[in-house]
Amino acid sequence: MRADAVRGHLDGLLLAVLEPGPLHGYAIITAVQRRSGGALELRTGTIYPALQRLERLGLLSSSWDAVGERRRRRYALTDTGARALATERTAWNEFTAAIGSVLNPAT
Numbered sequence: 001m002r003a004d005a006v007r008g009h010l011d012g013l014l015l016a017v018l019e020p021g022p023l024h025g026y027a028i029i030t031a032v033q034r035r036s037g038g039a040l041e042l043r044t045g046t047i048y049p050a051l052q053r054l055e056r057l058g059l060l061s062s063s064w065d066a067v068g069e070r071r072r073r074r075y076a077l078t079d080t081g082a083r084a085l086a087t088e089r090t091a092w093n094e095f096t097a098a099i100g101s102v103l104n105p106a107t
Contacts, residue, residue, distance in 0.1 A: 012088035
């Protein structure tokens with residue numbers, strides 16, 4: 001899938017994979033890839049700035065988690081983030097319905 005196909009939808013993808021619970025960066029990348037059946041592969045250089053931006057906007061919170069000697073940041077959806085995800089889903093459903101009606105008109 002073309003990288004530009006994700007543009008404009010990255011926030012919704014990140015919020016959606018964090019809906020079940022907190023994840024660290026690599027687990028977020030893996031979740032998007034798994035949930036898309038391998039069609040979407042996000043790069044760390046793409047998701048970390050987006051995660052930091054979403055945290056600044058109050059849509060995510062983060063905390064440090066220690067795994068042995070390693071520390072990693074875990075991101076979690078906030079209440080504001082959950083509302084933003086609901087809005088994103090509604091917009092996505094409207095968008096796909098409109099595009100679908102043009103590409104696959106009812107006959």
